[in-house]
Amino acid sequence: MLRKLLISFWLLSLPCLAWADSQWVLKRSTVTYHVSHPLHQFDGVSHAAKGKGICSDGECNFLIAVPVKSFDSGDSNRDLHMLQVTRGAEFPLVTVRTRLPESAATSATITLDLEVQFAGHTFEYKQVPFERSVQGSDARITGTIPAKLTDFKIDPPTLLTMPIKNEIPVRVDLNWGPYDRTMSFPKSWGSRSRRGNPGDGNEAL
Amino acid sequence: MVLNIARARRTCFAGLAGALLIAMLAPLLMAQAELTGTVTDPAGTAVAFAFVTTTNVETGGALPAATGMDGIYRFTLPSGNYRIKFESRGYETQEIPEAVVSESSRLIENCVLEAVAQTQGNTTADPAQKTAPNPSNKPQEPSLEDLGISPSQAKGNAREQALLDRRSHMLKVHQRLGLITIAPLGATLITSAFAGGRETSRASRDAHAALGTATVGMYFTTAYFAIRAPKIPGTRTRGPIRLHKTLAWIHGPGMVLTPILGEMAFAQKNRGERVHGIASAHGPVAIVTAGAFGLAVASVSFKF
Numbered sequence: 001m002l003r004k005l006l007i008s009f010w011l012l013s014l015p016c017l018a019w020a021d022s023q024w025v026l027k028r029s030t031v032t033y034h035v036s037h038p039l040h041q042f043d044g045v046s047h048a049a050k051g052k053g054i055c056s057d058g059e060c061n062f063l064i065a066v067p068v069k070s071f072d073s074g075d076s077n078r079d080l081h082m083l084q085v086t087r088g089a090e091f092p093l094v095t096v097r098t099r100l101p102e103s104a105a106t107s108a109t110i111t112l113d114l115e116v117q118f119a120g121h122t123f124e125y126k127q128v129p130f131e132r133s134v135q136g137s138d139a140r141i142t143g144t145i146p147a148k149l150t151d152f153k154i155d156p157p158t159l160l161t162m163p164i165k166n167e168i169p170v171r172v173d174l175n176w177g178p179y180d181r182t183m184s185f186p187k188s189w190g191s192r193s194r195r196g197n198p199g200d201g202n203e204a205l
Numbered sequence: 206m207v208l209n210i211a212r213a214r215r216t217c218f219a220g221l222a223g224a225l226l227i228a229m230l231a232p233l234l235m236a237q238a239e240l241t242g243t244v245t246d247p248a249g250t251a252v253a254f255a256f257v258t259t260t261n262v263e264t265g266g267a268l269p270a271a272t273g274m275d276g277i278y279r280f281t282l283p284s285g286n287y288r289i290k291f292e293s294r295g296y297e298t299q300e301i302p303e304a305v306v307s308e309s310s311r312l313i314e315n316c317v318l319e320a321v322a323q324t325q326g327n328t329t330a331d332p333a334q335k336t337a338p339n340p341s342n343k344p345q346e347p348s349l350e351d352l353g354i355s356p357s358q359a360k361g362n363a364r365e366q367a368l369l370d371r372r373s374h375m376l377k378v379h380q381r382l383g384l385i386t387i388a389p390l391g392a393t394l395i396t397s398a399f400a401g402g403r404e405t406s407r408a409s410r411d412a413h414a415a416l417g418t419a420t421v422g423m424y425f426t427t428a429y430f431a432i433r434a435p436k437i438p439g440t441r442t443r444g445p446i447r448l449h450k451t452l453a454w455i456h457g458p459g460m461v462l463t464p465i466l467g468e469m470a471f472a473q474k475n476r477g478e479r480v481h482g483i484a485s486a487h488g489p490v491a492i493v494t495a496g497a498f499g500l501a502v503a504s505v506s507f508k509f
Contacts, residue, residue, distance in 0.1 A: 039506060050354065052347040063347035065354060075444030077505070080437060084373040089366035090269050093359055097346070120269060160384065160506055 023179035024060070026051030027138065030173040031066055033147070035073075036165040044071035044082065053176065055102050064096040064174070068118075085157045087119045094118045096145075108132055114145060123151040130172075138177040145170040238306045240280040242314040244272050244291055251276025252318055254349060254359055255293035262286040262303065268363050273356040284308040291316045365437075372435045379430035383502060386423040390495055393417045401488060405474065414471055417464060424460045424498075428453075445504050452501040459494025466490060 029049035035042055048070035053062040068088030073079055083089065097115040104110055110132055114125040130143030147170050149156050156163035244255045257278040260267045263285060272278045289301040296318035306312050349359050393416040399405060400413035442450065466487035470480045480487070 050352040052351050054345060054347050054351075056345055061346040063349070063352065065349060065352055067358070073444075075446055076440060076442050077444065077446040080369065080440070081373055081376075084366075084369040087366060089369055090361040090363060092361060093349075093354070095349070160380075 022055045024051075024053035024055070024062070024139075024176045025179040026064065026174055027177045028175040029064075029066075030171075031071075032171045032173075033071065033168050034171070035168055037159055038162050039159065042073050042075075042078070044073040044079070046070040046072065049174070051174065051176070052179070058102050059099055060102055061099045062097065066094045067092055068094060081157060086152075086154055091118070091120045110141075116145070116147070116151075119152040119154055121152040123147075135175070138175055141172070141174045141176065143172060145172065237281050238284050238309060239311040240282055240287070240289075240304065240306055240314065241311065242278060242316060244276045244278065244293070244316045244318060246296070246318055246320065252293050252296065253356060255291055255296075255318065258290045258292075260288045260290070262288055269361055270363065271356070271360045273360070282306050289314055289316075291318060293318055295321060297321050368435050368437065372437065375430045375434035379427055379434065382423060382427040382430065386420060386427055387499075387502065389416050389420040389423060390498065393420050394491070394495055397488065397491070400474075401470070401480065407475070410471055410474060414467065417467055421460055421464050424456075428457070448504045449501050452497045452504065455497035456494050456501060459490055459497065463487065463491045463494050 026049060029047060029051070031046045031049050033044045035044070046066050049064055049066040051062060051064035053060050055061075068083060068086055069092065071079065071082065073082070095117045097117075098112045100110060100112060108131065109129060111127045111129050114128055116123050116125065125145055125147075128143060128145055130141050133140045133142075147168050148166050149164075149168060150166055156166060158164070240259065244252045244257070246252055251272070251274070253272055253274045253276060255272045255276070255278070256269060257272065257280075258267055258269045259280055259282065268280060268282070270278050270280060284306050287304045287306055289304055291299040297320075299316050299318055301314055301316070304312060304314055393413060396409065396413040396416055399409040466484055469482075469484035470487045473480050473484055
């Protein structure tokens with residue numbers, strides 16, 4: 001009797017679940033910025049992005065936030081210097097907002113308009129192409145945002161009086177999964193990513 | 206001549222130290238006042254994470270902050286005349302053109318933000334939204350709170366930014382002075398060939414000593430800016446900068462030892478003696494010191 005009741009309840013609850021707005025959560029991420037300088041090149045990597053997507057009325061709205069401090073270029077001094085020039089203490093988050101029609105979310109290639117808030121400025125990137133692949137119930141989105149320092153009014157940092165290139169392409173690799181209401185975001189932002197905090201020292205890139 | 210250079214350097218250091226002391230004490234001597242307030246929507250609901258920027262009308266210096274979950278923002282500012290800007294996604298930007306913050310007082314400036322109707326990107330705006338902008342549509346878009354980001358994590362820290370700015374500025378000076386130091390260091394090494402052999406003149410030794418003194422002066426001025434640059438709490442040194450710092454343990458003592466040994470060698474030569482005893486280590490110590498210094502510069506300049 002109890003089993004029948006449970007099955008009936010489960011069957012009745014299915015339509016309610018289907019009607020509910022679908023939500024997506026960022027499960028794993030790698031965000032990498034690339035810097036070119038006449039003397040060398042380097043990448044800064046963060047795995048600390050948090051993101052969520054809410055789909056309703058045929059449209060999905062996504063928000064991704066990455067702490068500026070979480071980027072690791074392999075040199076603590078360089079990371080602190082990047083933090084300074086990007087006003088990372090004043091504006092601790094890089095946020096990206098985007099929206100796409102729910103129907104477009106199944107395409108292998110999607111183009112998105114991105115609204116990026118960084119260093120106290122907002123810049124909109126139009127029609128940025130991304131690749132989408134499906135891994136089980138998860139969706140993997142990869143692509144490169146053609147970011148420039150001037151988009152956010154950042155003065156290019158210099159090494160030996162030579163400035164870095166204005167272009168700082170940001171490669172994103174995001175793994176999205178269906179949002180489970182019981183899940184919570186990892187509380188990893190209290191500490192910095194991977195190899196600890198950037199250290200102090202001489203200015204360098 | 207060496208004495209004159211040493212005196213000039215002392216005077217220069219005293220002037221520099223005095224200027225730095227004044228620069229460091231100046232902010233402390235300025236009176237501070239509090240500027241606070243609450244940012245709400247027309248319904249009286251607190252607007253969290255709103256950006257509030259104060260700009261000093263006289264100096265143009267801007268200071269940003271964000272409201273907490275309760276919609277409250279807070280600044281500690283030197284007295285003056287400020288322009289306050291309130292910004293939040295989904296609301297019209299508001300500005301208070303003039304707010305006078307007086308010495309040791311508390312000024313309250315509340316702000317009511319009107320919702321904005323427009324939508325961004327290529328999406329078309331809903332006419333209903335235009336006529337009746339409603340922030341209650343916002344839950345359709347994820348917020349920072351949805352991501353589990355607390356207001357303290359989203360809030361900027363102007364003090365930490367100021368610390369980073371000061372640190373970067375001092376290290377830039379350190380870097381430039383370090384590069385300039387290479388010139389007298391190289392010249393000192395070149396002139397050493399004419400100062401230490403059998404057939405040397407007093408003039409060659411004087412030139413070598415003067416260049417060496419200039420190098421040491423430049424070196425310690427360079428070091429001062431690295432040592433005095435603010436440390437960022439809770440940081441751990443990693444990457445090529447570790448080698449740069451480790452090498453300081455070689456070229457630092459070397460820059461102390463080299464002129465002492467040089468002075469001894471200089472005196473022996475002037476007495477017509479052959480350089481002997483511990484003074485004969487002047488050359489090798491100088492070469493190791495210069496090598497360590499060059500490697501320290503290269504360690505942060507090139508990717509190995």
